[in-house]
Amino acid sequence: MIRILTLCCLFIGLSFGLLAGPVSPGTFYEFSFTVPGVSVTGCFPADPAGNFCIPSSGTPTTFADAPPWTLSLPSGGLLLVTDAFVSGDSFEILDFGVPIGMTSAFIPDTDCGDDPVPCLANPGMSHAEISLAGGNHSLMIVPLAVGALGGGSGYFVIIPEPHIGVLAAAGLAFLALRRNRQRRQN
Numbered sequence: 514m515i516r517i518l519t520l521c522c523l524f525i526g527l528s529f530g531l532l533a534g535p536v537s538p539g540t541f542y543e544f545s546f547t548v549p550g551v552s553v554t555g556c557f558p559a560d561p562a563g564n565f566c567i568p569s570s571g572t573p574t575t576f577a578d579a580p581p582w583t584l585s586l587p588s589g590g591l592l593l594v595t596d597a598f599v600s601g602d603s604f605e606i607l608d609f610g611v612p613i614g615m616t617s618a619f620i621p622d623t624d625c626g627d628d629p630v631p632c633l634a635n636p637g638m639s640h641a642e643i644s645l646a647g648g649n650h651s652l653m654i655v656p657l658a659v660g661a662l663g664g665g666s667g668y669f670v671i672i673p674e675p676h677i678g679v680l681a682a683a684g685l686a687f688l689a690l691r692r693n694r695q696r697r698q699n
Contacts (some may be wrong), residue, residue, distance in 0.1 A: 517529070520591065535578070538673040541572055544575040544667055545566050545666045546663070546664055549657075552580060553653075563576075564666070570628060580652070581652055582653075583650065583651050584650050586647050588674045589673075591672045592641075592642070593641070593669065593670050594673065595639070596640065598627060600622065602656060602658060603616045603617075604657060605657050606641060607653065617639050617662070618640040619637060619639040629693070
């Protein structure tokens with residue numbers, strides 16, 4: 514009886530472990546969480562142990578499977594993590610169980626909706642930009658604070674290094690256009 518119970522527990526543990534898998538750079542993944550200190554999960558049904566998530570109505574996203582999320586970057590990259598919907602949540606990010614960063618402070622009662630791009634751009638939302646070195650990574654996210662709604666969801670994306678320059682150039686071009694528009698208005 515004990516052997517059968519042990520084998521069943523081992524099978525269930527391995528089954529959930531097999532759900533964790535590689536993530537692709539350039540894809541926004543949505544994750545879910547409940548309480549501070551307990552690792553986030555993916556979103557149901559991609560992660561059967563995850564919570565139900567509301568897909569983005571704007572930027573294409575994918576429900577994350579069970580963590581840890583693994584990938585290999587040939588020459589490094591940038592990990593972006595953001596809270597979504599209503600502010601009040603913050604996170605610690607770990608790579609192979611070692612803390613590599615935390616998301617920023619938030620402004621209470623900020624609402625960025627369900628799209629990760631506006632959430633990343635909103636200064637009222639908790640988010641992080643973390644450099645990743647080239648090589649293998651095994652990422653997990655742990656909530657440090659959870660808002661009054663008691664859980665929720667957020668997003669992460671990995672941008673490989675060659676694309677970081679393109680992202681920076683686009684940001685600089687946006688700032689230049691904005692500066693020119695402000696000069697014309699004055």
